[in-house]
Amino acid sequence: SQQGEEDPQALSIQEGENATMNCSYKTSINNLQWYRQNSGRGLVHLILIRSNEREKHSGRLRVTLDTSKKSSSLLITASRAADTASYFCGKGNEKLTFGTGTRLTIIP
Amino acid sequence: DVKVTQSSRYLVKRTGEKVFLECVQDMDHENMFWYRQDPGLGLRLIYFSYDVKMKEKGDIPEGYSVSREKKERFSLILESASTNQTSMYLCASSLGPGTYLSSYEQYFGPGTRLTVT
Numbered sequence: 001s002q003q004g005e006e007d008p009q010a011l012s013i014q015e016g017e018n019a020t021m022n023c024s025y026k027t028s029i030n031n032l033q034w035y036r037q038n039s040g041r042g043l044v045h046l047i048l049i050r051s052n053e054r055e056k057h058s059g060r061l062r063v064t065l066d067t068s069k070k071s072s073s074l075l076i077t078a079s080r081a082a083d084t085a086s087y088f089c090g091k092g093n094e095k096l097t098f099g100t101g102t103r104l105t106i107i108p
Numbered sequence: 109d110v111k112v113t114q115s116s117r118y119l120v121k122r123t124g125e126k127v128f129l130e131c132v133q134d135m136d137h138e139n140m141f142w143y144r145q146d147p148g149l150g151l152r153l154i155y156f157s158y159d160v161k162m163k164e165k166g167d168i169p170e171g172y173s174v175s176r177e178k179k180e181r182f183s184l185i186l187e188s189a190s191t192n193q194t195s196m197y198l199c200a201s202s203l204g205p206g207t208y209l210s211s212y213e214q215y216f217g218p219g220t221r222l223t224v225t
Contacts, residue, residue, distance in 0.1 A: 031210040042112070042198055042216030043151075050211075088151065092210045095166070098143075100150035 005099045006089055012105040019076040021102040023089035026070065032091040034063055034074050037101070043088060046074070079106045111135070112217035114199050120223045127186040129220050131199030138204030140182035141214065142166075142174065144195040151198065157182055158204055189224045196221050 006023050013019050023032070030051050035043040047063045049056050049072065056063045062075040072091075076083055084106045090096030115130035133140065141156040143166075153166030155174040163174050171193060175183045182201075186193055197220045202212035 029210070030208050033210070033213060035214075035216075040219070040221075042218050043200075043214070045213040045215070048211075048213055090151075090210070090214075093208055094210065095141075095153060095156060096210050096214070097153070097167075098151035100148060 006087070006102045008102060009100070010103040010105070012107060013079060015079055015081055015106050015108050017079055019079050019083070019104055019106075021074050021087055021104070023072045023074070023091065023099065024070055025091045025097075028067070028070075029091045030093045031096075032065060032072050032089060033096065034061075034072075035088045035090060035098075037086045037088065039085075046087075076104075079104075081106050081108050112199055112201055112215050114197075114217040114220050116220050117218060118221050118223075120225065121186075121189050122225055123190060125186075125189050125224075127189050127222065127224075129184040129186075129197055129199075129222070131182045131184070131201075131217055132180055133182075133201040133215070134180065135201070135215070136179065137201035137215075138179075139202045139209055139212065140176065141200040141202075142172075142182065142184045143198045143200065144168070144193075145198055145219075146195050154184065156209070158209065189222075191224050194222060194224045 033048045034046040060077045086101040088101040112133045142154045143151045157176045173185045199217040200214040202214045
């Protein structure tokens, strides 16, 4: 099973600060994806990173992947109130396995 | 823009009823998925399909079945609803084909919150 975890489970920061959340997994993977979920809605894709990549950027988002440690991190820089959401990583090979997510709250 | 729609946002059913959850995508995606989301358990894959009339069990298929008669539509069926199937159900789709479905970003619908009483 690929049931790794995101941590922390919850994170509250001031607007303008950076937010970092982590995702771990247990067995080798080909791909890892980060998603955002606003309360009561579906997930929205943020970034896909492949096992042969170490870092990817998209706007204020930066994702790193360390295959030796079987972990990934998502950094959101200069956070905004609109970034308040839950963030999930999906990892795997044939299919994605999701964890329980990190609940991020941005305090205005 | 890819659009994935689900037939209901909220649904209340009685124990023992047969329940159909419908999902439609408009981007000609090969792959479609059904997940359920529960507090403390995250998203768990119920079934997925990589082609019309094809289906594969996910991690928690017990108590569910699926149907994919047309490429754009993927239905989740609860043959006899039970209270432990009260959950948020999320449908998703992605491009294919390929062995590694994890290579493709998934587009999610808004979810159906099902309550079984």
